[in-house]
Amino acid sequence: MKLPTPRGPVSAALVSALAGAPRELSGDLTPDDDPLTGEDLQLSLFVMYELAYRGWDGVDDRWEWEPSLIRLRTAAEERFEAGLRALVAPYDDRLPDVIDARGIARTLVAMTGDDSGPSLSGYLRGRATLAQFREFAAHRSVYHLREADPHTFAIPRLGGAAKAALIEIQIDEYGSGRVHRMHQELFKATMTGLGLDTTYGAYVDVVPALTLATNNLMSLFGLHRRRRGALLGHLAAYEMTSTGPNRAYGNGLRRLGGDADATRFYDEHVEADAVHEQVAAYDMCGAFCAAEPERAAEVLFGARCALALDGLWASAVLSSWERGESSLPGLV
Known part of the structure; x- marks a missing residue:
């Protein structure tokens, strides 16, 4: 699968970095758009997650466990999970x-x-x-x-x-x-x-x-x-x-x-x-x-x-x- 077209600053930095050899990701790459509908956040997560599946064309497999990428993924996951918990909160009263x-x-x-x-x-x-x-x-x-x-x-x-x-x-x-x-x-x-x-x-x-x-x-x-x-x-x-x-x-x-x-x-x-x-x-x-x-x-x-x-x-x-x-x- 070819790397996708970026949809914001984080996915753009990520896609650019993945085209090269594994290295420390630089800059402030904290996703700040909507946790569920934010195009930059969700595409960034998808790009990082795919490294654990079949990977991306031309991307070094060692990127999967690059520490700085894992830190970025963790920050994105925390935002995503916060959005999920807010989404399902109304269901809690029915349990x-x-x-x-x-x-x-x-x-x-x-x-x-x-x-x-x-x-x-x-x-x-x-x-x-x-x-x-x-x-x-x-x-x-x-x-x-x-x-x-x-x-x-x-x-x-x-x-x-x-x-x-x-x-x-x-x-x-x-x-x-x-x-x-x-x-x-x-x-x-x-x-x-x-x-x-x-x-x-x-x-x-x-x-x-x-x-x-x-x-x-x-x-x-x-x-x-x-x-x-x-x-x-x-x-x-x-x-x-x-x-x-x-x-x-x-x-x-x-x-x-x-x-x-x-x-x-x-x-x-x-x-x-x-x-x-x-x-x-x-x-x-x-x-x-x-x-x-x-x-x-x-x-x-x-x-x-x-x-x-x-x-x-x-x-x-x-x-x-x-x-x-x-x-x-x-x-x-």
Whole structure:
């Protein structure tokens, strides 16, 4: 993936530095724009996080652990997390006073059963134009072309039943070891059917900060062992809210002329995630909280962040379309 076009002073300094050999980053590189929608902050985080995934074309891999870059990433993460905590604060009043291992799954079910948010899936099922569906897929490609990778960071940080449950979910995500069934590969077929570029990270340069933020959230949780509970909660929220929307996405794409290859990604999730949601809530999060009960609140924080940030992103996309505008002005 090529380094993206900077969106502010911090990302500009970062992209410029990464083009050279690892060295001490100079100057005051503290991001100061909005913690959730700030283009400079979210792009800077994404650029730094990608060093832990597949990296950037022409960038020395040693940059991943350059101390000054880690200091910058930590400062950006602290600002991002402060924004997340402010975003999910209204949800706290709805949580039970005491959350134990047995109650964690019930609480997750209650949280993910709230369908009062914006129905992006409903719009895509019945109203979206082909151009809008292409935009949606471009937004989601930032995650789907590396689907499951952020959550896999949790595997070596767990033991026992929680680890086994997570591996059960991830095995399906990676197609049981068959390349053509990996969800990352299935999404490439969807993108091909929509006439989109299937190159990894092709649309990073055109998606807005909120799209990057939904991806950065997974990395924020996944790259820190101390946030492993939040990462499991995030995954549980994803799996427990996936079946209905993916059915709608598949039906919406069929309405627009999508063939079986193009819709297989969504159809596969309808079947797989109906099982995954039970495994994620009861076997994974329940077992994790039984082993580490002090982290139950952290699991719910991860789930709340996933739901709230995705809701914010969906609202922004829908608002653009309802105004008759593109949610991705830079997409050709």
